[in-house]
Amino acid sequence: xxxxxxxxxxxxxxxxxxxxxxxxxxxxxxxxxxxxxxxxxxxxxxxxxxxxxxxxxxxxxxxxxxxxxxxxxxxxxxxxxxxxxxxxxxxxxxxxxxxxxxxxxxxxxxxxxxxxxxxxxxxxxxxxxxxxxxxxx
Amino acid sequence: xxxxxxxxxxxxxxxxxxxxxxxxxxxxxxxxxxxxxxxxxxxxxxxxxxxxxxxxxxxxxxxxxxxxxxxxxxxxxxxxxxxxxxxxxxxxxxxxxxxxxxxxxxxxxxxxxxxxxxxxxxxxxxxxxxxxxxxxxxxxxxxxxxxxxxxxxxxxxxxxxxxxxxxxxxxxxxxxxxxxxxxxxxxxxxxxxxxxxxxxxxxxxxxxxxxxxxxxxxxxxxxxxxxxxxxxxxxxxxxxxxxxxxxxxxxxxxxxxxxxxxxxxxxxxxxxxxxxxxxxxxxxxxxxxxxxxxxxxxxxxxxxxxxxxxxxxxxxxxxxxxxxxxxxxxxxxxxxxxxxxxxxxxxxxxxxxxxxxxxxxxxxxxxxxxxxxxxxxxxxxxxxxxxxxxxxxxxxxxx
Numbered sequence: 001x002x003x004x005x006x007x008x009x010x011x012x013x014x015x016x017x018x019x020x021x022x023x024x025x026x027x028x029x030x031x032x033x034x035x036x037x038x039x040x041x042x043x044x045x046x047x048x049x050x051x052x053x054x055x056x057x058x059x060x061x062x063x064x065x066x067x068x069x070x071x072x073x074x075x076x077x078x079x080x081x082x083x084x085x086x087x088x089x090x091x092x093x094x095x096x097x098x099x100x101x102x103x104x105x106x107x108x109x110x111x112x113x114x115x116x117x118x119x120x121x122x123x124x125x126x127x128x129x130x131x132x133x134x135x136x137x
Numbered sequence: 138x139x140x141x142x143x144x145x146x147x148x149x150x151x152x153x154x155x156x157x158x159x160x161x162x163x164x165x166x167x168x169x170x171x172x173x174x175x176x177x178x179x180x181x182x183x184x185x186x187x188x189x190x191x192x193x194x195x196x197x198x199x200x201x202x203x204x205x206x207x208x209x210x211x212x213x214x215x216x217x218x219x220x221x222x223x224x225x226x227x228x229x230x231x232x233x234x235x236x237x238x239x240x241x242x243x244x245x246x247x248x249x250x251x252x253x254x255x256x257x258x259x260x261x262x263x264x265x266x267x268x269x270x271x272x273x274x275x276x277x278x279x280x281x282x283x284x285x286x287x288x289x290x291x292x293x294x295x296x297x298x299x300x301x302x303x304x305x306x307x308x309x310x311x312x313x314x315x316x317x318x319x320x321x322x323x324x325x326x327x328x329x330x331x332x333x334x335x336x337x338x339x340x341x342x343x344x345x346x347x348x349x350x351x352x353x354x355x356x357x358x359x360x361x362x363x364x365x366x367x368x369x370x371x372x373x374x375x376x377x378x379x380x381x382x383x384x385x386x387x388x389x390x391x392x393x394x395x396x397x398x399x400x401x402x403x404x405x406x407x408x409x410x411x412x413x414x415x416x417x418x419x420x421x422x423x424x425x426x427x428x429x430x431x432x433x434x435x436x437x438x439x440x441x442x443x444x445x446x447x448x449x450x451x452x453x454x455x456x457x458x459x460x461x462x463x464x465x466x467x468x469x470x471x472x473x474x475x476x477x478x479x480x481x482x483x484x485x486x487x488x489x490x491x492x493x494x495x496x497x498x499x500x501x502x503x504x505x506x507x508x509x510x511x512x513x514x515x516x517x518x519x520x521x522x523x524x525x526x527x528x529x530x531x532x533x534x535x536x
Contacts, residue, residue, distance in 0.1 A: 002259075030259075032309075032310060034310075039212075041211070041212060042212045044210075045210035045211060045212035045213055046210075046212070046213065046310060048209055048210050049209065049210055049213045049214060049255065049256055049257060049260070049306060049310060050256075050257050050259075050260060050310070051256065051257075051259070051260040051261075078236070079236045079237075080236065
């Protein structure tokens with residue numbers, strides 16, 4: 001399964017990005033890593049060019065909050081991305097915050113899976129479980 | 138490579154320039170005359186002194202290839218194909234985002250080359266009947282497919298006379314330039330040779346006539362040998378019909394990996410003669426232009442005036458608008474890292490009209506107003522068309 005991943009906005013957390021890349025590959029995903037400092041439009045465009053089924057955005061410095069608000073409107077401009085699994089993980093707010101507040105907010109932004117301050121393996125387990133569930137339907 | 142006993146001629150959309158080993162002269166073109174007649178009218182004596190094998194001509198006149206690119210995303214397929222086309226010397230490019238192809242009107246004029254691109258090689262089934270229906274209504278001379286190799290057989294089956302080339306997007310989403318670049322450069326070359334006006338120039342030369350942007354691009358690695366330029370630099374060629382920007386790859390924030398050290402971008406509607414009206418239109422839509430006009434101590438009435446002063450102001454505006462288009466103020470095809478530019482090199486007709494100080498003034502205004510920066514790159518004027526002659530020298534195959 002193809003996954004497009006990268007760090008959104010003006011965020012240079014390259015180590016986390018590399019770990020996500022390696023972990024996804026270890027689980028058998030075909031990874032298209034756009035690296036750090038990636039704009040939202042590039043994520044969606046990469047999904048179109050690669051035919052990816054999953055978009056996994058990471059963020060560590062709180063930039064996701066600003067970019068997240070744009071997701072729904074931008075994705076709506078694409079005519080063939082309705083089935084794209086949208087996942088976001090990392091530290092999703094500036095400063096501290098509760099997952100109980102943050103997860104629904106990001107789901108409202110258009111993400112299927114939201115992992116705020118969840119460790120990487122748990123996050124990817126969640127992704128695999130989601131994919132399995134979807135495949136059953 | 139020695140230029141001794143060589144005559145170099147550049148035919149532009151507005152001026153032509155001729156260079157001997159001792160002098161350079163330029164003449165405004167008379168559009169009622171054939172290029173050769175016009176050239177001979179002004180320079181018959183000079184041209185007559187040279188054997189045909191010692192006359193070398195480049196041309197950017199009469200447009201160039203009219204190109205339509207159909208791609209599936211702005212960030213990859215359309216961007217990569219546009220980048221390759223610009224670097225192959227092509228000036229006129231329109232793009233279609235494939236998912237919305239049914240919303241685009243079909244150009245009424247003949248398109249010289251259509252480029253279809255999209256998807257990495259492991260992707261299939263990207264294009265369907267909407268592409269073929271659009272193409273059925275379109276009048277074009279050449280068509281090339283540079284998208285997913287899995288889609289190539291289907292494309293070949295459905296589009297007559299399509300040329301299939303390797304995908305320009307690799308499996309890491311990086312650009313692969315060579316094959317499309319070679320294809321377009323060859324077409325551009327054939328186009329120049331085929332234009333009746335240009336064809337007639339073979340009466341005075343035995344050598345291949347080259348596209349001018351190709352020659353300028355060849356000069357870039359040699360520029361710092363001629364001028365005291367501090368890298369990185371950008372080169373602005375502001376002419377009558379278009380404005381060309383050549384820039385070092387280090388200045389681009391987005392990481393398009395290419396073989397070349399320099400990249401080229403063309404603004405087809407920014408020129409001070411043939412494209413004057415569209416330049417004025419662009420100026421009126423820029424909120425800083427009125428402040429700039431005030432800074433230059435003129436009013437917008439200057440747009441309705443003719444003459445030397447109006448031309449000078451238009452050229453100053455052209456510089457400002459081009460810089461705006463390349464900055465974050467206007468998110469365009471590329472955004473340059475202006476804070477790291479050390480030199481601005483200007484060539485083309487602009488060097489005959491503006492002084493170094495006048496250009497420095499505009500550059501300073503741009504840095505202050507748009508970038509709120511005190512950075513001041515060095516301005517270098519190529520007033521004697523040295524870059525053009527350097528390009529001919531630099532590309533040994535031209536001589």
